[in-house]
Amino acid sequence: MERIENKVKNKMKASNNVAYPDFDQMWSSIQQDELKVAGGEPIVLRPRKRKRFALVAGLSVALMATPVYAALTYDWSSTLTYREGIQSALEKGLGQKIEQSVTKEGVTLTIHTAFVDENRTVLLYSLKPETSQDIKDVKDIDFKFIGLKDSKGNFIEGNYTHEWNEELGEFQGFFETDWVAEGQTTDVEFVMENIQYIGNKKQSISYNPNDSTTQVFPIQKDGVGSVTLQSFEQAEGKVLLRSDVKLSDTEMPYKRVEFEAINDVGESVKQVQGTSFSYRDGKANVDQLFKSDTLREEGTKFQISYEHILETKESTWSTNMNLSKKQLENGSFKQVLDIPMGDVPNTKIHEMKVTPTQVRLILTQDQDMYETIPFREYQLDVGGTLLNSRWVTLGKNPSETELRFEVKGLDVASLANQPVTFVAKHRVDAIRGDDNPIRLTDISVKPQSLTSSIAGYPITWTYYLKDNNLYVESLSSDPAFAGVNQTYYLDGDNGPVFGYPELMGLFEDESNKAMDVYENFNKKELDIYIEKYLIDKPNEELRIQLKSGK
Numbered sequence: 386m387e388r389i390e391n392k393v394k395n396k397m398k399a400s401n402n403v404a405y406p407d408f409d410q411m412w413s414s415i416q417q418d419e420l421k422v423a424g425g426e427p428i429v430l431r432p433r434k435r436k437r438f439a440l441v442a443g444l445s446v447a448l449m450a451t452p453v454y455a456a457l458t459y460d461w462s463s464t465l466t467y468r469e470g471i472q473s474a475l476e477k478g479l480g481q482k483i484e485q486s487v488t489k490e491g492v493t494l495t496i497h498t499a500f501v502d503e504n505r506t507v508l509l510y511s512l513k514p515e516t517s518q519d520i521k522d523v524k525d526i527d528f529k530f531i532g533l534k535d536s537k538g539n540f541i542e543g544n545y546t547h548e549w550n551e552e553l554g555e556f557q558g559f560f561e562t563d564w565v566a567e568g569q570t571t572d573v574e575f576v577m578e579n580i581q582y583i584g585n586k587k588q589s590i591s592y593n594p595n596d597s598t599t600q601v602f603p604i605q606k607d608g609v610g611s612v613t614l615q616s617f618e619q620a621e622g623k624v625l626l627r628s629d630v631k632l633s634d635t636e637m638p639y640k641r642v643e644f645e646a647i648n649d650v651g652e653s654v655k656q657v658q659g660t661s662f663s664y665r666d667g668k669a670n671v672d673q674l675f676k677s678d679t680l681r682e683e684g685t686k687f688q689i690s691y692e693h694i695l696e697t698k699e700s701t702w703s704t705n706m707n708l709s710k711k712q713l714e715n716g717s718f719k720q721v722l723d724i725p726m727g728d729v730p731n732t733k734i735h736e737m738k739v740t741p742t743q744v745r746l747i748l749t750q751d752q753d754m755y756e757t758i759p760f761r762e763y764q765l766d767v768g769g770t771l772l773n774s775r776w777v778t779l780g781k782n783p784s785e786t787e788l789r790f791e792v793k794g795l796d797v798a799s800l801a802n803q804p805v806t807f808v809a810k811h812r813v814d815a816i817r818g819d820d821n822p823i824r825l826t827d828i829s830v831k832p833q834s835l836t837s838s839i840a841g842y843p844i845t846w847t848y849y850l851k852d853n854n855l856y857v858e859s860l861s862s863d864p865a866f867a868g869v870n871q872t873y874y875l876d877g878d879n880g881p882v883f884g885y886p887e888l889m890g891l892f893e894d895e896s897n898k899a900m901d902v903y904e905n906f907n908k909k910e911l912d913i914y915i916e917k918y919l920i921d922k923p924n925e926e927l928r929i930q931l932k933s934g935k
Contacts, residue, residue, distance in 0.1 A: 483706055646686070810927075
């Protein structure tokens with residue numbers, strides 16, 4: 386179960402000897418605000434909550450006649466920022482009116498509108514506490530369980546997000562799942578269990594920005610055990626701060642934790658880039674990039690900001706519904722294409738699924754490929770209207786990749802008669818490394834550097850020990866070189882041992898610097914090899930006509 390833009394999952398750091406993640410997929414899909422790893426588990430970026438004045442004034446009499454009038458008394462635009470297809474359908478009066486409510490423990494759940502088609506099922510909901518006093522310190526809410534039950538009692542999980550509507554005194558949200566009903570109508574039950582009110586606390590720490598050694602700070606409260614801070618100097622006067630946070634709160638396994646610097650006038654010091662989160666084995670790993678000199682300014686203080694559960698409303702909110710595809714039937718169609726994707730090896734644009742809210746392209750590769758599609762931006766040109774893809778996801782099997790385009794500014798009913806062109810931009814090719822090792826000698830806590838090259842691209846390597854781990858950094862002066870994807874060394878009969886990439890593409894700063902970590906390392910010399918490296922072609926564009934107009 387995930388919260389879109391609110392949850393972060395990562396099980397990549399399991400072992401050096403397990404199948405390693407597809408970091409090409411990570412690097413590509415991070416541009417889509419959603420990160421996929423082997424096994425199909427997402428890592429999704431989470432923005433801060435924004436307060437909205439959501440009541441729409443001056444609704445016309447004509448609007449009152451639409452089938453989703455009750456839902457349209459809200460402004461859903463902020464909640465549906467990345468679901469423009471749902472927002473567009475809502476504005477057109479599409480969607481199935483539900484308007485069913487249930488009240489438990491002083492909280493009223495209302496399901497307003499359902500959008501059911503051949504691509505997905507989306508429910509718009511609101512949660513209203515009895516009084517605003519109940520949520521005065523609440524920054525967010527979560528659930529022990531949220532999802533659907535089908536007519537056979539099977540659980541259907543999905544994504545969800547919500548925002549606080551200050552004007553109406555309630556949370557507005559949506560639940561989305563790829564589950565699609567088999568027939569035109571189906572009976573389901575929407576269920577929420579144990580609503581958790583989430584607050585934020587701050588704990589001062591005595592961090593020393595002039596000390597490059599690892600610093601540990603015991604917290605021992607609110608589900609946070611301790612915070613371990615490591616610093617890594619970057620180019621142009623930047624510093625990467627990695628916080629490893631031990632969590633003890635089993636009721637809230639995905640806790641947002643951040644390092645904060647406060648200047649001498651009480652203002653929060655801005656980061657160079659956004660925060661990156663991952664979770665593993667009961668620990669949160671947080672990466673943040675700052676300007677070094679701002680952390681070292683006199684009077685700067687430091688703290689850890691973290692989420693914790695203020696209160697749990699222990700009950701079950703559920704409502705039964707009969708969902709129908711009728712509202713979104715017009716213009717929906719599916720077309721098998723099987724068009725080769727230009728010079729991308731062994732890859733086809735297999736299928737296009739069109740509904741009034743979303744277009745999905747299914748790309749397929751040979752079963753033994755397991756490679757990502759080598760582009761960072763995707764569009765559909767539908768008779769001159771451009772639809773952008775924000776979501777690049779794994780398909781139902783490892784040979785499939787899905788591109789999802791929210792429908793906006795387009796009458797999808799006419800799409801069947803318009804020319805449709807697939808556009809892929811900014812190519813990044815992943816190339817297998819060679820058999821030439823990079824020899825690391827005199828490995829110690831003192832950073833050492835050497836140079837090598839691959840395919841004519843120069844690479845500077847810097848390596849050192851820190852906390853019994855070996856860090857191997859790579860950087861190229863050639864801007865066309867997009868970075869070393871991953872390194873490994875050979876361990877006799879045990880085979881290759883892969884370094885864990887800690888830095889590559891982390892902050893989208895266009896740097897080709899990468900950093901691999903080998904944990905619990907105790908050798909003085911080592912031959913490492915390049916598993917893959919990336920070549921950047923920002924101006925390359927691929928255009929493929931999917932269908933001609935009539």
